[in-house]
Amino acid sequence: MALVLYGYWRSLATFRVRAALKLKGLAYQENIIDLSQGEQFSQPYHSLNPQHVLPLLDHDGLRLTQSLAIVEYINDTWPQDSLLPPDAPGKARVRALAHIASADVHPLIVPRVRNYLEQECGLDEATRLKWIRHWFAKGTEAIEAKLSDGLAGTYAHGDQLSLADLALASHVVGARMFQVDLSMAPRLEGIVNRCLALEAFASAHPLAQEGAPGR
Numbered sequence: 741m742a743l744v745l746y747g748y749w750r751s752l753a754t755f756r757v758r759a760a761l762k763l764k765g766l767a768y769q770e771n772i773i774d775l776s777q778g779e780q781f782s783q784p785y786h787s788l789n790p791q792h793v794l795p796l797l798d799h800d801g802l803r804l805t806q807s808l809a810i811v812e813y814i815n816d817t818w819p820q821d822s823l824l825p826p827d828a829p830g831k832a833r834v835r836a837l838a839h840i841a842s843a844d845v846h847p848l849i850v851p852r853v854r855n856y857l858e859q860e861c862g863l864d865e866a867t868r869l870k871w872i873r874h875w876f877a878k879g880t881e882a883i884e885a886k887l888s889d890g891l892a893g894t895y896a897h898g899d900q901l902s903l904a905d906l907a908l909a910s911h912v913v914g915a916r917m918f919q920v921d922l923s924m925a926p927r928l929e930g931i932v933n934r935c936l937a938l939e940a941f942a943s944a945h946p947l948a949q950e951g952a953p954g955r
């Protein structure tokens with residue numbers, strides 16, 4: 741059985757999948773696709789993922805894309821210590837939290853969007869940073885409100901780690917990369933700090949990867 745993850749140190753979506761692999765105790769190889777050099781558009785990677793985004797997980801020749809779909813695939817294939825609660829309302833809540841971070845916020849701050857804002861819309865760096873911080877702040881507010889429903893515990897959904905924690909950790913790590921003020925979200929920060937204290941999250945963290953500054 742071989743698992744090959746195509747990723748990049750800075751990629752928040754790769755962080756979600758890397759942490760899931762580590763939580764499940766799965767051995768994998770990581771192939772670096774350097775987003776800063778535009779390697780996602782290179783022919784070898786184009787032939788793997790014509791959407792030109794990371795991550796991609798190859799499981800014995802089966803190519804999987806989209807971080808949340810990949811995490812669910814991992815969870816279905818290696819079901820021990822499930823990353824989804826057993827009940828339908830719980831699953832819906834966990835997925836909703838994951839989607840705020842991964843589907844509503846993250847797509848607004850990825851390199852292709854930042855490049856478009858710069859090259860096609862002529863926005864300078866300060867305005868692009870304002871855009872990024874704005875969308876992180878809106879998502880953070882929404883997540884904090886949802887976490888205040890009485891169902892969060894040590895982690896986003898009670899005391900069991902879930903798909904939501906993977907997405908919320910990537911959200912907070914991304915927000916911190918762009919120095920977003922998270923003081924309005926003490927619940928979110930508390931949950932993510934507890935996740936990041938775990939070896940699986942700490943070793944999957946973007947700044948712990950080859951190529952990250954200071955490594």
Ligand SMILES: N[C@@H](CCC(=O)N[C@@H](CS)C(=O)NCC(=O)O)C(=O)O
Pocket residue numbers: 750751752753754775780792793794795805806807808842847850851852853
């Ligand atoms: N919804 C996708 C997002 C994929 C995505 O945008 N990945 C970023 C890195 S985190 C990327 O590869 N960006 C390349 C680009 O924007 O050119 C997922 O969760 O996998």
